[in-house]
Amino acid sequence: MIRFPRAAKLALPLALAALAAPSLSQLPSTPPGALDKSRVTAGNYTVDATHSMIAWRVNHLGFNDYFGLFGQLGGAMAFDPANPAATKLTATIPVSKVVTVDAALTAHLTKPGADGAKPDFFGPAMPDAVFVSTKVTPGADGTNATVEGNLTLNGVTKPATFSAQFTGAGTNFFNKAATIGFHGQSTIKRSDFGLGFFAPLVADEVKLDITIAFEKK
Known part of the structure; x- marks a missing residue:
């Protein structure tokens, strides 16, 4: 049996990846996505989990807002630009994987409750949050x-x-997938979902800033 040096074993996957990826000379001179509704095609789409996330902000003790992030979103969308009101959307949000810029804050958000009590916030094993659309009302200009x-x-x-605001559409040159991007905003109350610990000192209202991309199957 032929044995390859460890360095060669490590180099082989990198070389294969380099062959699969476009070189700098092959990259387009302009972004593949653009704010152009004519680029949107009808079909079934899934969330691009790598490039979709939800940022949240909540006021702390009346002093200032702090921020956190939910990533690794999942979900799907059935969309027809000729009938946007018929859009069907589902999204999953892994809240137990929340991150912040401070390790102690992240640990508090995800720690289990003491002595079997419920967690202060999300805890380590909360099921993913799920959003299911029931109605879509398009704006007059067709981009929101x-x-x-x-x-x-x-x-x-x-x-x-x-x-929701349409932010771009086109074909991703890396995976050749037709892609649509949106930004969104919403506000929810923690207490509506049994997560009102320390309210109103930590504000009940949480502002959500959503950025999400969908890739056509």
């Missing part, structure tokens, strides 16, 4: 919409609404 639906978080389901 109001999305209504049901958000299930911490075992509680409540109506939720967010505004």
Whole structure:
């Protein structure tokens, strides 16, 4: 049996990856996505988990807001640009994987409750939050919409609404997938979902800033 040196074993996957990726000379001179509705095609899309996330902000003790991030989103969208009101959307948010810029704050958000009590916030094993749309109302210019639906978080389901803005469409040159991007905003109350610990000292209202991309199957 032929044995390769360890360095060669490590180099081989990198070389294969380099062959698969486009070289600098092959990259387009302009971004593949653009704010152009004519580039949007009808079909079934899934979330690009690597480039989709939700930032949240909440006021702390009346002094200032602090921020956190949910990544690794999942979900799907059925979309037809000829009938955007018929859009169907689902999204999953792994809240137990929340991150912040401070290790102690992240640990507090995800630590289990003491002596079997419920956690102060998300805890280490909270199920993913799930949003399912029930109504999409397109704006007059066709680049924004109001999305209504049901958000299930911490075992509680409540109506939720967010505004969505179309931000770009085109074909991703890396994976050749037709892609649509959106930004969104919403505000929810922690207490609606049984997560109102320390409110109102830590504000009950949480502002959400969503950036999400969908890739056509």
